[in-house]
Amino acid sequence: MTPAASVLLTDLYQLTMLQAYHDAGMAETAVFEFFVRRLRPGRGFLLAAGLEQALESLEQLRFTARELEWLASTRRFSADFLASLETLRFTGDVHAMPEGTVFFPNEPILRVTAPIAQAQLAETRLINLLHFETLIASKAARSVLMAPDRLLVDFGLRRAHGAEAGLLAARASFLAGFSGTSTVLAGERFGIPLFGTMAHSFIQAHDDEALAFEHFAHAQPDNVVLLIDTWDTEAAAHKVVALAPRLKRAGIRIKGVRIDSGDLAEHARKVRRILDAGGLGQVIIFASGDLDEFALRDMLAAGAPVDGFGVGTHMDTSSDLPYLDCAYKLQEYAGRARRKRSEGKATWPGRKQVYRHNDAGGRMVGDIVTLEGDAQAGEPLLIPVMRGGRRLAQRPALTDIRSHAAASLAGLPEPLRRLEAFDYPVQLAPALHELAAEVDRRTFSFQSN
């Protein structure tokens, strides 16, 4: 469980709108949905993540006395409105795609049905969480697809955007199929396997590289992965070979070496030969430094003898696509469907469901987005997860989410599994088009009064 973010971690306009809803006596049920509007070319699919933190943020939605005092001090809000916030809790319903489900633009992955003040207030943090974890899970899945049988470790905390980004990137990449992370807090908080041994500073502080290796091996005898690129990668590999017998006599086995700079594939080949010739065929080679899914693909396609990869900055910032064009939009209020028609940002009204069609072999062949009541063939992807503010099931284990993600990714059409361009068919059902036209007719008649 992540520590609760303050309810003040929101946009000011949520609070000014709540004041206005309060004054106007507008307290009916609203339906909001979170979805991605579009993906840029080259990014064919998304992997849903962040639901667990999103539900926590709803469970924790409340104003403390101190926060209400501070809001009063801004003189922006009326006393009776602020008094009404004292008892505000989330009492609504949530439908969502389980974390680890593959999805596509225009498919909602979360629907909130609640009194409008609650559903509106929750907006900023829900987007903040669902956007980020989905962004990182979707990026991480690409490395998993390119290097399915290799050890993949998240190394990105230092260049992740702040504390929570680092922590949640570890979670999102693990659920997408990574083996673990270097972020200690993610081990403590989420039980994610931890990896890490030494930085260049450790070698530099020793001057003598071989002595640094030996010190480390004795201090962490079960975790001996030696960083060999501080000065001369191949020379360091020879030192590892020279050191191995002495360590063996002390009962210590060298597990691996890490290369962090230069032409990683070329160094890996040379180092592999040195290790093998030195009787260290079991010692693995781990590579890191500026890696992304394409670097992994190219190294493995070139037959580089690399057993594991540390993937950091490019994944934890989703550097090629650092944000998704996503939204949390009002689809219904007081029992009536709604939409906005802003240029380039029009939305589909109503409560939606997504049905997925798989072929006999379990591969996805197409989705239909339609209204909730408009049953279609195929598997419905949105399921009820919260009712009346309470979860409908125990929180799933992260390892189970990870298994679901693996199954979902296994169902991707082949071109998407190879990260190739492919337009996965997502059909918008006639019922959606009809409702949109009906909403437009009603809205137009209102506006022309």
Add this chain to the structure above:
Amino acid sequence: MTPAASVLLTDLYQLTMLQAYHDAGMAETAVFEFFVRRLRPGRGFLLAAGLEQALESLEQLRFTARELEWLASTRRFSADFLASLETLRFTGDVHAMPEGTVFFPNEPILRVTAPIAQAQLAETRLINLLHFETLIASKAARSVLMAPDRLLVDFGLRRAHGAEAGLLAARASFLAGFSGTSTVLAGERFGIPLFGTMAHSFIQAHDDEALAFEHFAHAQPDNVVLLIDTWDTEAAAHKVVALAPRLKRAGIRIKGVRIDSGDLAEHARKVRRILDAGGLGQVIIFASGDLDEFALRDMLAAGAPVDGFGVGTHMDTSSDLPYLDCAYKLQEYAGRARRKRSEGKATWPGRKQVYRHNDAGGRMVGDIVTLEGDAQAGEPLLIPVMRGGRRLAQRPALTDIRSHAAASLAGLPEPLRRLEAFDYPVQLAPALHELAAEVDRRTFSFQSN
């Protein structure tokens, strides 16, 4: 003051190295420096930010009993090493460039001098904070330079990467010259001015747009900025004109309108004409939606009558450059200079100072990076900020940091102020080259033993 992040928000290798330093009895003073290695073309300068949070992280550096118990449960560390962590505090010195100082690649902005365990352990979080705030301040400064006399508001929380990114992006953009933020918590925590009124959902929930405007105006009479692009921007502008006299009779003045979609410059021109013809010449036009520094430049160059801009996603994710190639590197240990020579990542050894030369008009003409003792003409940019773990001065007011940033940006060479390509001269002094050669000779003699 931001809530303390757990000391476990670090890379596992920091702890495994600390175990090895402990076992080897290595506890001498280490000197680490944080710097950016290089900038990609099109990005000519950086703006230092994050020092305040970095110093807080050093002040708060400690292991709780619960964290030590959890570390013990991992069976990765020895009992006497973990016992030594109970009393670990940061007792070292810090030199830094003040926040809001313009700087360039290869110029350290922070130097930590401390027993190696402390300086090493602090690495991950120091990078995590300095990298992110510097990234965002440097991005935000570009919008400030392009629209120096306009209202600029940070709208990015929802697509920032998690809670802390949203909060610190508000801080970093404000110190770079933004007028404020929509992030309420940044108002409470840092005293940053808050902006925000309504989302499309507010309009949609009403069906009748004019009624939505009226409800809002009565609920927030001092803060009437009306969102007019939900259905038809110009039609909504006419409704604003029609509403104004009725509100005026109730003592309410319309401050502005916001346009969030479509061709913003074109809509702004049409809306300006409608408002002016309706006697609302004082009503400002605020634009938002997918904005960055280039969109601002182009709109203003085209004479678009826009008085303020909400800049969100592109700034809070630094979307064109979502990370900096930065490092925190060991420069000295036990009184001897150190460097790594990894390919493409070699560092300059020793404790450094940066001297800046300004012309008679106060414009920057060039910097020299040299060793601390090697005094040069010009203004030294790194100053002592912490000694023996204690701050040497009160924390500066954020508004003072903002003034310093404005002065620093005013000194940029003209091409950089216009965001044009320009290689600002940063000279590495002979003393640095000499020390590097000396370190290489010594390291080589060690490695060839």
